[in-house]
Structures are given as structure tokens and as C-alpha cells.
Amino acid sequence: MRASDATIAPGGSRPIATPLYHAATIAGYVWDTGKRMGSYLSSSPGIYYEKVTGAMAGGKRHYSEAEALSPEDRIPDPEDSLADAEDERRFQQHFSLAESERLMATWYCSLHRVLPLYGKVYLGTRYFCYRSLLPGTRTKIVLPLRDIFNVEKQKSYRIGYPGMILVIKGHEELFFDFGSVNLRDDCVVSILRGLDVVAKMEQSTILTDEEKLDADAAANENELLSAARRHDYTKTELLPADIEDDGPPILFDDGSASVLSFKPKDPLKITCLTIGSRGDVQPYIALCKGLLEEGHKPRIATHREFQGWVERHGIEFAPVEGDPAELMKLCVEHGMFTPKFITETNSKFRGWLDELLDSAWKACQGSDVLIESPSAMAGIHIAEALGIPYFRAFTMPWTRTRAYPHAFASLHSKAGGAYNWTSYVVFENVFWHMTAGQMNKWRHERLGLRSTDLKRLQQNKRPFLYNFSPSVVVPPLDFSDWVRVTGYWFLDEANSWTPPPDLLAFINKAKSDNAKLVYIGFGSIVVSDSRAMTQHIVDAVLKADIRCILSKGWSDRLDGEDAHTAEVPLPPSIFQISSAPHDWLFKQIDAAVHHGGAGTTGASLRAGIPTVIKPFFGDQFFFATRVEDIGVGLRVKHITPNSLGRALWIATHDDRMRNKARVLGEQIRAEDGVQTAIKAIYRDMEYARSLIRSVKGVKQASQSDVSSTGDATVDSGDDEGEESWTFVESESEADAVGHRGNTVGSPGSWEQHALQRRLGGFGKPALGSVVLGKGRLLG
Numbered sequence: 001m002r003a004s005d006a007t008i009a010p011g012g013s014r015p016i017a018t019p020l021y022h023a024a025t026i027a028g029y030v031w032d033t034g035k036r037m038g039s040y041l042s043s044s045p046g047i048y049y050e051k052v053t054g055a056m057a058g059g060k061r062h063y064s065e066a067e068a069l070s071p072e073d074r075i076p077d078p079e080d081s082l083a084d085a086e087d088e089r090r091f092q093q094h095f096s097l098a099e100s101e102r103l104m105a106t107w108y109c110s111l112h113r114v115l116p117l118y119g120k121v122y123l124g125t126r127y128f129c130y131r132s133l134l135p136g137t138r139t140k141i142v143l144p145l146r147d148i149f150n151v152e153k154q155k156s157y158r159i160g161y162p163g164m165i166l167v168i169k170g171h172e173e174l175f176f177d178f179g180s181v182n183l184r185d186d187c188v189v190s191i192l193r194g195l196d197v198v199a200k201m202e203q204s205t206i207l208t209d210e211e212k213l214d215a216d217a218a219a220n221e222n223e224l225l226s227a228a229r230r231h232d233y234t235k236t237e238l239l240p241a242d243i244e245d246d247g248p249p250i251l252f253d254d255g256s257a258s259v260l261s262f263k264p265k266d267p268l269k270i271t272c273l274t275i276g277s278r279g280d281v282q283p284y285i286a287l288c289k290g291l292l293e294e295g296h297k298p299r300i301a302t303h304r305e306f307q308g309w310v311e312r313h314g315i316e317f318a319p320v321e322g323d324p325a326e327l328m329k330l331c332v333e334h335g336m337f338t339p340k341f342i343t344e345t346n347s348k349f350r351g352w353l354d355e356l357l358d359s360a361w362k363a364c365q366g367s368d369v370l371i372e373s374p375s376a377m378a379g380i381h382i383a384e385a386l387g388i389p390y391f392r393a394f395t396m397p398w399t400r401t402r403a404y405p406h407a408f409a410s411l412h413s414k415a416g417g418a419y420n421w422t423s424y425v426v427f428e429n430v431f432w433h434m435t436a437g438q439m440n441k442w443r444h445e446r447l448g449l450r451s452t453d454l455k456r457l458q459q460n461k462r463p464f465l466y467n468f469s470p471s472v473v474v475p476p477l478d479f480s481d482w483v484r485v486t487g488y489w490f491l492d493e494a495n496s497w498t499p500p501p502d503l504l505a506f507i508n509k510a511k512s513d514n515a516k517l518v519y520i521g522f523g524s525i526v527v528s529d530s531r532a533m534t535q536h537i538v539d540a541v542l543k544a545d546i547r548c549i550l551s552k553g554w555s556d557r558l559d560g561e562d563a564h565t566a567e568v569p570l571p572p573s574i575f576q577i578s579s580a581p582h583d584w585l586f587k588q589i590d591a592a593v594h595h596g597g598a599g600t601t602g603a604s605l606r607a608g609i610p611t612v613i614k615p616f617f618g619d620q621f622f623f624a625t626r627v628e629d630i631g632v633g634l635r636v637k638h639i640t641p642n643s644l645g646r647a648l649w650i651a652t653h654d655d656r657m658r659n660k661a662r663v664l665g666e667q668i669r670a671e672d673g674v675q676t677a678i679k680a681i682y683r684d685m686e687y688a689r690s691l692i693r694s695v696k697g698v699k700q701a702s703q704s705d706v707s708s709t710g711d712a713t714v715d716s717g718d719d720e721g722e723e724s725w726t727f728v729e730s731e732s733e734a735d736a737v738g739h740r741g742n743t744v745g746s747p748g749s750w751e752q753h754a755l756q757r758r759l760g761g762f763g764k765p766a767l768g769s770v771v772l773g774k775g776r777l778l779g
Helices: 009-042 045-057 077-097 181-203 207-231 239-247 278-293 303-310 324-334 339-348 352-363 379-386 417-447 500-514 532-543 580-590 598-606 620-629 641-653 656-670 673-708 731-738 750-759 767-774
Strands: 058-060 103-112 116-124 127-132 141-145 148-155 162-168 174-177 269-273 295-303 318-319 370-371 390-394 464-466 484-486 519-521 547-551 574-577 591-594 611-615 632-633
Touching: 058 181, 077 103, 077 116, 103 181, 103 278, 116 181, 127 632, 148 181, 148 324, 148 390, 148 620, 162 269, 162 370, 181 656, 269 278, 269 352, 278 295, 278 303, 278 598, 278 673, 295 303, 295 352, 318 352, 318 611, 339 352, 352 379, 352 417, 370 379, 370 673, 379 390, 379 417, 390 673, 484 673, 500 519, 500 547, 500 574, 519 532, 519 580, 519 641, 532 547, 532 641, 547 750, 580 598, 598 611, 598 620, 598 656, 611 620, 611 641, 620 632, 632 641, 641 656
Parallel strands: 269 295, 269 370, 295 318, 370 390, 390 464, 464 484, 519 547, 519 591, 547 574, 591 611, 611 632
Antiparallel strands: 058 103, 103 116, 103 174, 116 127, 127 141, 148 162, 162 174
């Protein structure tokens, strides 16, 4: 009797039938596999021996014709053609691909996860695939080439093995180890060629103006022919009229179509709280101008030095204390959150933080909604005290994800999804513990609130608006629904600015001479030796044989040793300016070199030009890495004549980089970040209000506990906060963990880290960890 025919009786029969069914299934699989292997060995023993020895040696194979040979010089080999066809059929069968998918090349390598997993990489015309070959493993990856940003070479985690990294849209990187440098380099070059082919195929669908006119004419002709054919047929009523008129409405969730129902009827007083440099304030001016057009009453609360700039745009201003230059100087000199930085901050900025908190509290009075850059620190507490909806908005990643590291923890080399997620957890705790004492004292004395901690703040539940492009920082798969990447909030000021005649003459002269023209400027960065920096830039420009528009903003904020130093003489190929609107200037040049601030990076990418970034601190390292990852620019470690000169030459002559930058510029210019952000505010307003009610409920429960005990220091342990979950795949894993004598959820235990690593780590299972285990990684 077959297992499928067995009748499962109540009670004790089920434990017997289930193992029999599974045993029959396994036996059938072994039988089919054995038959297939026996047939394969009997028909092609030589090919099987070649495959086994190739897998052990870790080789490669290309299936496309040699590019150096013309078609008439190629001599087809019938046996090779049959073998190639069989390999391609098995490739399609392994990964369930269409028959149109062609196999281009294969390599043996190891997928580096917790431990190296030996397998085989397949490159098709549209897909990158991987299959593990170790007994007992069934890991497969199916990744569309269009979802791969870039391929990078990097040292492997294993000593003596060259590594390769796939940078994927919205997902953590994938790491591979190869047996030799030649194998790795061959794989990298082949994948890059495949990416170029896919990119050209996608670009070919972009029609010129003439082609669009032809397409419109063809569409009109088709509509006329369709109307003529319909005229010959009698109209048939498929449904009664009453059903068509009175049917239930179709419910859908579309951000652009259903937003009108979310727009508030009355105008709102919306305060935007931020601190930092000009680049931190400028996006909020653009957002507030959009809010003004919507009929609201926006206000920007920031440093006094930006008051005139804000008010010129008709936006209400409220002052916030603190000198951004002092903080910037500290960051450049000691790095972000280094031991020296923390020591200097504790000694010098305790008074600075007190002034910031008190002035922010005054600036936000009378607000209906509060939008805050989390670096301002005070807004989440002020919104709790005022009982108003609270949004976060920022120019850099601040939400936990496995796809990208925290902007202040970006490394020059990739470290993987576990590091990325951990960087947010560590930063949140370090940042909070540096300020928790002052924050809680201020909450109690000024806001009338009790002490809090990270769990009660629920920072990762707050609606978040990221004002960078989803084409630059693709929204990760593990972002929550209330985290939105809206696009850049550009403030176009070119119409109100007139370029000086000598600058126009310099630009026109460069164009007439057919010379490459670049912009070099590092904003208001504070440097230790501005003269040496200027000299290195001059030497690099001369070395690259280009023309340069130089903005020396870095020396304007120095207050000491360089004040009386003679300026470096500039050659005729360099024109110095004090400032110019980026939205005008970047349209005139071939490449841009800057510090990697979020706003400046967005402006250069929007112009569709290659971008070279020399990061100094903070999020600049993150955006420098992103520019390299998406293939539209370079990251420079040090400003020297050789390194900067090489970067300038590549940025102005690399056709692949220039084409990618041009396409990215078109995508960014098609976005409307301000309107997308305003619609997101409307749609998430009720969710933000629900968090207010949650906080109020917790506060009332706590106050009732205090009144019943008579002790104001009693702290309720049942406060609603961020959930902490431990995921276990099966009962057997939980038992295995328990046998080691540790609690699964105990912090720092080996079992917790092992389970979290297997499931995607630290809070929720990432898609990659689940898909890479058994399924497909699809775009």
C-alpha cells in the first residue's frame, strides 16, 4: 500500500502514518536521483569526471563565443555545443528559469556567511545565481542583474583568499571567496559586462522626442482602428445597470491618488527643529515652502546665523542656541564619538546642551506638529510634553537595517548585515547614555515629565521622513511602513542669483577649449592646515590637466594660526569663487569634488555628473561609500596631488561612470521629494497621533501607580515600549539551545547570537537570511 493511500485513524495512528509518509517521499527522491545519476554516468562518464575534478580545482567556464574572433572565423564543435546546451538546460532547471535565459559563465567559489559555503556561481544574461555544492546544503540564490548596483573587490575574511562583494539594491551585501585572484577578477569583469548590457537594454526603452511623436501617432491610429471595429458590433450589456452604479467601492492604498482624503481641513502650525550647518537647514526651507503652498504655517527652529536666510523665504524663524562651528571643529579634530570626542564633549558641551534644550523648548511652543532632525535631541521629548504628533526627518540613515551601516559608523570596507544592524544599536545606546542624565533632569525640571529610557521613547516606532533619493539609498526591505524615503528636498535659488561676468567667461573659455571643467569645494569644513590643502588641490588640478572652479569655504571659519599666512597663488586654470548656487553651477561642469554632505551630494547627483568625495566626519563617509557603490563617483581618502589627481582624471574620462551618473541624474530630476514628504505627513498623521495616546496611557498608568504607593520613584515595569523578540525556527532548535544551559533570550549568549545570525539578526528576520537558506532572492 502506498503512503498516500494510508488512512490516518484518530489517536495513535497519526504518529505512525506521518513518518511512513516522509520515509516514502525520501525513498522516492533517492530512487529518482539514483536513476538520473546512473543514466548520466553511463552516457557521459567523461563529462561527469570533468565536472567533479573542476569543482575540486575551483575553476571556471565561459559559454559565450570569443570576442576577438569574427563570426566567419569561429569553428563550431558539435560535442561542445551539445555539452553547452546540456549545461544551460541544467542551469535553467536548477533555478527554475525561462528557456530564454542563456548561461554565460560559471565559477566555483564560496559564499561567505557565518562559515564559507562552497558552491558554484552562474552568470546568465539576466540573472546572477549561486548554488551550494556541499552535502546536506541546499542554498540557492537567484538575483536579477538589474538589482545589482556594483561588484567590488575586497580582501576576504579568510586569509589567503581574494574576495568579491555584490552591492544589492535594498539588501545587505553578499560576500564570495575565490581560490585565486585570476578567478575572482574574471568573475568581477564578467558581471560588470553583464550589468552594462542590462543597463543598455533598459536605456534603450527611453524614447527620444521624435520617437515619442511617432509613438503617439501610432497610438492614435490604433485607437481610430479600434473605434472603427467597435462600431460594427452591437453593444452588449454584461452587467445590469443597477449593479454597475451601486457596487461597493474598490479600496486601494495609493500615495498619489488617495492623499486628498488625508489632508487636514484646517491649517497646521508645523515646527521644524534642526541644528548643524547650512546643509542641515536648507532641506527644511524647501519643505516649509511646500507647506506654505498647502496653506499651513511652518516655522524653522535653528541657529541664529540662519535667521535672515530663513525669513527671506517668508518662513517664520525661532532661535536655537549653539554654535555649529564649534561642534564641527570638534568632530573634525577628534572624529565622531571617539574616546577623545566623548571626553571633550563632556567637559565643554554640557552647558551647550543645556542651552540647546531650553531654547528648543521655547522655540516649539504653540506647535500643532513637530518635525525634528534626531541630531537636535530635544524634539521627541518636547512633542511628548506638548502632546502633539511627532515626525523625524533626516538626511542620513538613522533607522535600524541590515542593508546599510549607521551613517556615523560607515567603514571603508563592507562588514555585512550583522555589523550594519549592530551599528545602529550601539550608536543609539552610546548616544543616549552620553546625554541621559541631562535629558532626564531637563524633562523633570522644565517639561514636567518623568524620567525615560530608550525603551519608553520608542524611537524606532516614530514616523520617519528621509530626504534623500530612493535611487541613491534604496529603501531597505526591513524598513517599517512608517519609514519613508521621499526624495531630496531641493531648494532652487538659481533664479535669484546672477553669475559674475568673469565666472561666465571662465566657463565659456573652458568649453571653447574643449577642456574638462570641475568644481572643488568643501563647504564650511574646518581644516587644520588650509594652505597645505590648497596647494595639494592646485597640484592635483595641474596633474589631471583640467580646469577648476574652486570654492575655498574651508578657510573662512579658521580663527587662528592661518589668519596671517600668505595665500597660495592660483594658476590660470583655476578660478576661485566665494559661493554659487549648486543648482546653477553644477549644470555647467563635468564633475564635482566636495566633502560629501547630504545636500551637496544630492545636488551633484541631480546634475548627472560624476562625484568625487573627500569625507571629513559624520555622514560624509556614508555618502562617499554610496557614491562608489552605485558607480557614479569615487571616494578619496586623502587630499594629495596623486590621489586627487587620479580621481579627477577618472571622473572626467570614465565613460561607464559618466553614463551611470547621467541616468541617475534623470531619475532624481523626475522625483518630487517635497510633495512626497508632505503626502507622507498627511498619511502618517493619524499613526503619529496614536503614539501620543499610547504615551498618555502609559503616563496615566504610571501616575496611578505612584499615587497608590505614595512613592514618586516607583517605576512601572509594564510600560509599552519597543518589543523585543527572539525568533526560533523550530522546536528542535529551541531544545538544542536549552541543552547548552543558557536562556535563549539572555543578552550576549552564544545561542542568541547564533539564532539571530541564522534568522537575520537583532530583532527581526531579514529577507536575505531566510531566502539565502532555502529560496530565491528576487527583486
